[in-house]
Amino acid sequence: KAGVTQTPRYLIKTRGQQVTLSCSPISGHRSVSWYQQTPGQGLQFLFEYFSETQRNKGNFPGRFSGRQFSNSRSEMNVSTLELGDSALYLCASSLTGTDTQYFGPGTRLTVL
Amino acid sequence: AQSVTQLDSQVPVFEEAPVELRCNYSSSVSVYLFWYVQYPNQGLQLLLKYLSGSTLVKGINGFEAEFNKSQTSFHLRKPSVHISDTAEYFCAVSGGATNKLIFGTGTLLAVQP
Numbered sequence: 001k002a003g004v005t006q007t008p009r010y011l012i013k014t015r016g017q018q019v020t021l022s023c024s025p026i027s028g029h030r031s032v033s034w035y036q037q038t039p040g041q042g043l044q045f046l047f048e049y050f051s052e053t054q055r056n057k058g059n060f061p062g063r064f065s066g067r068q069f070s071n072s073r074s075e076m077n078v079s080t081l082e083l084g085d086s087a088l089y090l091c092a093s094s095l096t097g098t099d100t101q102y103f104g105p106g107t108r109l110t111v112l
Numbered sequence: 113a114q115s116v117t118q119l120d121s122q123v124p125v126f127e128e129a130p131v132e133l134r135c136n137y138s139s140s141v142s143v144y145l146f147w148y149v150q151y152p153n154q155g156l157q158l159l160l161k162y163l164s165g166s167t168l169v170k171g172i173n174g175f176e177a178e179f180n181k182s183q184t185s186f187h188l189r190k191p192s193v194h195i196s197d198t199a200e201y202f203c204a205v206s207g208g209a210t211n212k213l214i215f216g217t218g219t220l221l222a223v224q225p
Contacts, residue, residue, distance in 0.1 A: 004155075031211065043202065043215035056212050090155055097211050103148070103156040 001027060004093050004104035012110045018079040021107045025072050025093030031055075032074040033101060034066060037088040046089075049074055050097045078109075086111045114139040114205050118216035126224050127195055133188040133219045135177075135203030143207035145186040147177055150200045150218075159201075162186065173197070198223045 005024045013019050025032050033056075034046040045058040049068035066076040072093075078085055088108050092101035115138045125131045137143060144163050148156040160171025167179040177188045186203060203216040 006155075033211070033213075035213070042217050043204075043213075045212045045214075048211060058212070092156075092213075094211065099211075100146070100158060100161055101211070101213060102158065105155040108153075 004091055004102055006089075006091050006104040006107050008107060009105065010108045010110075012112065013081050014112050015081055015083060017081050018077065019081060019109060020075055020077045021089055021091075021109070023074045023076075023091030023093075023104060025074070025091075026102060029093035029095050029102075030072055031094045031097030031101075032068055032072065033092045033094075034074070034076050035090045035092065036060075037090060037106070038084075038086070043090075046076065048097065055097065081111045083111050085109065114141075114143065114207060114214045116203050116205050116214055116216035118203055118219050120219050121217065122220045122222060124222045124224060125193055128192050130191050131189065131193050131197075131221065133201050133203075133221065135186045135188065135216060137184050137186065137203075137205045139184075139205060139207055141207045143205045145177075145179060146204045146206070146213070147171065147175070147186075147188050148202045148204060150202065152199075156202065159188070193221070193223050195223050195225060197221055 007022045031050045033048040048056040052068045063079045068074045088106045090106045091104045094101045117136045146161045147159040162179045170176045200218045204213040
């Protein structure tokens with residue numbers, strides 16, 4: 001079974017731009033969660049989607065948003081990028097949303 | 113609220129020596145506990161998990177961990193490490209009504225020849 005895939009793997013943007021990251025979960029998994037990883041703040045939960053509905057949200061500004069499609073694929077969007085948004089963005093999927101999460105390779109976002 | 117503490121930011125060890133990476137957690141509800149490993153420029157790979165049952169959990173690559181409820185700990189151990197075990201190790205907790213993972217700050221295991 002294929003694992004979680006994320007595209008693109010690397011992205012360079014400038015301040016003020018917006019970006020969309022994509023995540024395809026493991027086949028059959030209905031829950032997708034997003035995490036941000038930075039050297040200063042570590043791994044932080046962004047949000048979780050289950051059956052196209054946002055079920056949980058972390059403590060991030062409204063510039064960070066996401067959605068999930070009927071095939072469980074998810075996208076996250078960051079608008080008005082700031083230098084501090086530079087990070088590795090990790091997506092994780094799970095079968096029901098209350099079980100083990102499996103992570104993708106991440107998207108490395110650099111904001112210049 | 114839940115939290116995870118990994119006291120050691122870096123653990124240097126010689127190849128074939130045993131290692132223990134420490135993890136303590138705080139939670140007001142029953143928890144699930146996890147150890148993930150991250151190799152350079154990669155995502156997180158699940159090493160092992162404790163959901164319920166036996167407190168000694170065996171994972172991949174020869175790692176094991178023991179859940180100790182009274183000490184609120186979930187330390188990771190390996191009897192003999194290899195150079196290839198060099199990576200960052202994260203302890204995480206989830207529980208209650210949410211599947212959100214709360215991570216520790218990570219421990220860099222540096223295996224030396």
